[in-house]
Amino acid sequence: MNRESMAFDVVIVGAGPAGLSAACRLMQQAQDAEQELTVCVVEKGSEVGGHILSGAVIEPRALNELFPDWEQLGAPLNTAVTEDQFYLLKDIENARRIPSALMPKTMHNNGNYVASLGKLCRWLGERAEALGVDIFPGFAASEVLFNEDGSVKGIATGDVGIAQDGQQKDSYMQGIELHAKYTLFTEGCRGHLGKQLIEKFALDKGTDPQHYGIGIKELWDIDPDKHQPGLVVHGAGWPLTGEGHKNTNGGFFLYHAEDNQVVVGLIIDLNYSNPWLSPFDELQRMKYHPLFRQYLEGGKRVSYGARAIAKGGFNSLPKMTMPGALLLGCNAGTLNFSKIKGTHTAMKSGMLGAEAIFEALSAGDEGGKDLIAFTDKYQGSWLFDELYRSRNFGPAMHRFGTLLGGAFNIVDQNCFGGKLPFTLHDRRQDHAELKPASECQPISYPKPDGKLSFDKLSSVFLSNTNHEENQPCHLQLKDASIPLTKNLATWAEPALRYCPAGVYEVVEEEAGRRFQINAQNCVHCKTCDIKDPSQNIVWLVPEGGGGPNYPNM
Numbered sequence: 001m002n003r004e005s006m007a008f009d010v011v012i013v014g015a016g017p018a019g020l021s022a023a024c025r026l027m028q029q030a031q032d033a034e035q036e037l038t039v040c041v042v043e044k045g046s047e048v049g050g051h052i053l054s055g056a057v058i059e060p061r062a063l064n065e066l067f068p069d070w071e072q073l074g075a076p077l078n079t080a081v082t083e084d085q086f087y088l089l090k091d092i093e094n095a096r097r098i099p100s101a102l103m104p105k106t107m108h109n110n111g112n113y114v115a116s117l118g119k120l121c122r123w124l125g126e127r128a129e130a131l132g133v134d135i136f137p138g139f140a141a142s143e144v145l146f147n148e149d150g151s152v153k154g155i156a157t158g159d160v161g162i163a164q165d166g167q168q169k170d171s172y173m174q175g176i177e178l179h180a181k182y183t184l185f186t187e188g189c190r191g192h193l194g195k196q197l198i199e200k201f202a203l204d205k206g207t208d209p210q211h212y213g214i215g216i217k218e219l220w221d222i223d224p225d226k227h228q229p230g231l232v233v234h235g236a237g238w239p240l241t242g243e244g245h246k247n248t249n250g251g252f253f254l255y256h257a258e259d260n261q262v263v264v265g266l267i268i269d270l271n272y273s274n275p276w277l278s279p280f281d282e283l284q285r286m287k288y289h290p291l292f293r294q295y296l297e298g299g300k301r302v303s304y305g306a307r308a309i310a311k312g313g314f315n316s317l318p319k320m321t322m323p324g325a326l327l328l329g330c331n332a333g334t335l336n337f338s339k340i341k342g343t344h345t346a347m348k349s350g351m352l353g354a355e356a357i358f359e360a361l362s363a364g365d366e367g368g369k370d371l372i373a374f375t376d377k378y379q380g381s382w383l384f385d386e387l388y389r390s391r392n393f394g395p396a397m398h399r400f401g402t403l404l405g406g407a408f409n410i411v412d413q414n415c416f417g418g419k420l421p422f423t424l425h426d427r428r429q430d431h432a433e434l435k436p437a438s439e440c441q442p443i444s445y446p447k448p449d450g451k452l453s454f455d456k457l458s459s460v461f462l463s464n465t466n467h468e469e470n471q472p473c474h475l476q477l478k479d480a481s482i483p484l485t486k487n488l489a490t491w492a493e494p495a496l497r498y499c500p501a502g503v504y505e506v507v508e509e510e511a512g513r514r515f516q517i518n519a520q521n522c523v524h525c526k527t528c529d530i531k532d533p534s535q536n537i538v539w540l541v542p543e544g545g546g547g548p549n550y551p552n553m
Contacts, residue, residue, distance in 0.1 A: 003156060004176045008038040008134075010357060011154050011180035013141045013193060015043035016052060017117065017343050018329025019186035020124035021066055022350035027131035028066075029358040037361070039133045040178060041125075042157065044140035046545040048125035049118035051188075051524060053217060053305040053553045054343065055253055055265065056117040057081065057109055057232055061382075062347035067127065075123050077113040079258045082230030084109050087291060089237035089252075095291050098235075104413040106338040106390065109232050114255045114263075116552040117343060140544035144193050145177060151368035152324030154179040155193070160543050163470050181367025182357045183325045186350060189310040190526040192541055194331040203318035203327065209429045210333050211312040211394060212530050213250065216283045216500050217265035218459075219553065222299035224260045231256040234340070236402050239286050240268065244441035247433070248272040249397050249405075252286060253340070254295070261302075262295055267309060267340070270430040270498075270531050271398060274440040278497035279527075280306075281445035284453035288446075296452060304459040305553050306500040306525040311337040314391035315425060321375060324368045326353045334383065338390035338413065348383045389418025395426040434533045437492035456502035460521050465501070467546035473519045474542035475503065475528065482536045483515040491533050498531050523548045 010026060012019040023039050030037035045051035058077060063070050070077070086098040086107070100108065125135055142158035154177060161172030185194045189212070198204050233254040240248045250268035257263060266283040287296055310316075310333035317334070320327045328334070328349040335342030356374035361367075378384050392412055397405035412420055448454045467474075477483070487493045488506065493515075495504035501523045505516040524547045529539040 003174055005179055006176060007179045008040045009181050009361060010037070010039045010184065011178045012039065012041040012184045012186060013155055014186040014188060014191070014331070015041050015045070015048045015125055015135060015137065016121060016186055016188050016329060016346065017124065018331070018346040018350035019184060020121060020128050020350070021062065021347040022184050022186065022328065022354040023128040023133045024066060024124065024131055025351045025354035026358055027128070027133055029354070031131070033362065035362065041128065041133060041135045042139045042141050042155070042178065043135065043137045044541055044544050045137060045547065046549055047137050048135060049122040050549045051547060052118040052121050053215070053307045053550055054117035055217070055255065055263065055340065056115055056343060057112050057255060057341065058115045058117070058120065059112050059339070059341055059344040062344040062351065066347065066351060073127070076119040077115050079114045079229050081109040081112045081114060081232050082228070083232065085231065085233045087233065087235035089235060089289060089291065091238050092289055095235070095289070102410060104338060104409050106336070106413050107234060107340070114230060114232065114257045116257070118550050118553050138545040140541040141193060142175065142541050144196060145179070147324065147368060149368065150323065152183050152322065154183055158541060158543060162472060164472055166472065169470070181361065181365070182371070184350070184353055185325060185327050185331050186329045187331045189308045189330045190529055190539070191331040192539055194327050197322060197325065197327060198318050201322040203320070203322065207318060208312060208315040208425050208427055210310055210316045211398070211426060212270040212430055213267045213309040213311050214270055214279050214306060214498070214500065214525065214527050215265060215267045215309050216279055216306045217263055217304070217553065218301050219303040220262050220264065220296055220299045220301050222260060222262055222295055226295050227260045227262070228256045229258060233291070236406070238289070239282050244274050244276060244443040246273065248274065248277065249402055254292060264292060264296065269311070269398070270308070270527065271428070271433045273433050273435045274443070275434050275437050275491040275494040276440055276442045276497065278443070278445060280456055280459070280500040284448060285446055287452045293452065301454065301462065303551060303553055304462040305548060305550055306523055306527070308526040308530055310335055311394055313337050313394055314387040315395065315423065317387070320378070321371050323370045326371065326374060328353050334387065336386055336390050338393035338409065345383055345386065348381065349378070352377045352381060352383065392418070392420065392424045395424035398426045399424060431531050431533050431535060434491055434494060436490050456500065460501045460523065463523050464549035464551070465521060465523050465547060466549070467520050467522070468543050469520055471543050473517055474540045475517050475519050475522065476538045476540055478536050478538065482534050484513055486534055487536070495528055495532060495537070498527055500525060500527065503528070
C-alpha cells in the first residue's frame with residue numbers, strides 16, 4: 001500500500017532550538033524577499049517543548065540575531081544571572097569555593113539568563129507558526145526517504161496502531177511521507193535518524209568519535225526565604241571522587257530560576273569505567289551535601305528528567321551536509337562543552353542552515369544538492385570560532401582528569417583564548433572505556449528517604465512519561481542473548497544502573513533469569529544506545545506523542 005505524501009520546500013525534523021530557529025529564519029527571509037516558501041516541522045513529542053530538557057542557562061547571542069526585539073515579543077527569558085559561584089566538593093560535608101578569576105572565562109555567565117528551554121521552544125514555535133510554518137507535534141519521523149540518485153527526499157512518519165505482535169489494531173493509521181527539496185535533521189543529541197545518516201554518508205570520516213555525558217535534572221519549589229533569583233552554582237568533585245570513581249568526570253549545577261524554583265542536576269561523562277556506577281543514584285546522594293541541602297530541605301520536587309549530551313565538540317563534529325539534507329544542532333554535536341551550553345550554538349547552526357537553503361532555493365535550486373555553501377557560512381561564523389576555541393576542553397578533562405584537566409583549561413581559555421598551537425584528541429569511544437565488573441569497586445548508595453532523595457520509578461512519574469503499551473518495543477536488541485551472557489558475566493549488566501528510568505531489569509524466575517525491558521518507562525535520554533558496552537541496544541522512535549511530557553524543563 002502506498003503511503004500518502006505531502007510536499008514542502010523544507011522539512012525539519014525536531015522542534016528544538018535548532019529546528020525552530022531554522023524554521024523562523026527561513027520564513028523571515030521569504031517574507032523579506034516576498035517569496036512563497038513552504039516549511040513544516042515534525043516533532044515526536046506530544047507538544048512543542050514536551051521532550052526538551054536542559055540546564056538551562058541561556059546565552060542570548062543567537063536569539064539577539066534571530067529576534068532582536070525578543071524582549072518586546074515576550075520571550076521567556078526573565079531571570080538574568082546575578083551571581084556565579086564555583087565549588088569543589090571535597091566530601092559529603094566539605095566544599096571549597098573557587099574564585100571566579102581561577103575559572104575558565106567560558107564558564108562565566110554575565111549577560112546570560114536562567115530559563116526553561118522548554119518554555120523558550122514553545123515561544124519559538126509560536127513565532128514560527130505566526131510566520132507561516134506548519135508544525136506537526138505528535139508525529140515521529142521514523143524513516144529517511146531517498147531519491148533514486150541517493151539524495152535525501154524527506155522523511156516518513158511512523159505508523160500508529162501497530163500491536164506488539166505486528167498486527168494492526170483498530171486504531172491503526174498509516175504514516176505519511178513528507179517530501180522536501182531539503183530536509184533538516186535537528187533531532188537533538190544522538191538522533192536516531194541522524195545516527196543512520198552519519199553512517200550512510202560517512203559524515204564522521206576523519207573526526208574523533210562523538211563523546212557524551214548524561215545530564216540528570218530535577219526542578220524544585222523551595223522556601224521563598226532561601227530563593228536567590230539569578231544565582232548560578234557550578235562545580236565538581238564529590239560524589240564523583242573516592243572509591244569506585246576512578247576515571248569518572250562530571251560536574252553539578254544549581255540554578256535559581258523564577259517563581260521560587262531551583263533546578264539541580266548532575267552531568268556525568270559517559271566514558272566512566274566502573275560498571276557499578278549509577279548516575280541517577282549519584283545525583284540522589286549529592287543532594288545531601290550542605291551546598292544543596294541548604295536550599296532543598298523543606299522544599300518539594302516537582303519535575304524530573306534525563307537526557308544525553310553530545311560533548312565531543314569541534315573535534316567530533318561530522319560533516320553537516322549531504323545531498324538533500326543538513327544535520328544541525330545537537331544532532332551534529334554543536335554544544336560548547338567549555339560553556340556547558342548548547343542552546344545558542346544549536347540556534348545559530350539552524351539559522352546558518354536556513355540561510356544556505358534559502359539562498360539556494362532563491363537561485364532556482366530544485367533540491368537534492370550537497371550544500372557546501374553551508375560549510376562556508378559555518379566556517380566564517382562566530383559558531384565555528386567559538387567551537388574551535390573550545391576544542392581542547394573535553395579531551396583535556398578525559399586525558400588528565402578533573403583537576404589537572406581543569407588547570408589546563410584555565411590556562412588554555414584565560415591565557416590563550418583557546419588558541420594554543422596544538423589540538424588534543426580523545427579517540428576512544430565512550431562505551432569502550434567500561435572495565436570488567438570484577439576489576440572495579442562496587443558502589444553502595446543510600447536508600448532514598450522520600451524527602452531529598454528518591455527512587456527511579458517515582459522520578460519517572462514526575463516526568464509525565466507515557467507510551468502506548470501495546471506497541472512494538474522501541475528498544476531493540478541486536479542479539480537477545482547478550483544481556484544475560486556477555487554483559488551480565490563481564491560487566492554485571494550495566495544497563496541496570498546507567499539507565500536513569502528503570503527501563504532494564506534482570507528478573508529471577510523459576511525457569512532462570514530473564515532480561516526485561518520496561519519500555520513504558522523510557523524518558524528518551526538515549527544513554528543505553530550510547531553506553532551499552534556490546535553496542536547491542538538500538539533506540540528506535542516509538543509512536544508519536546510517547547515519552548516524557550516535560551512542562552517547563
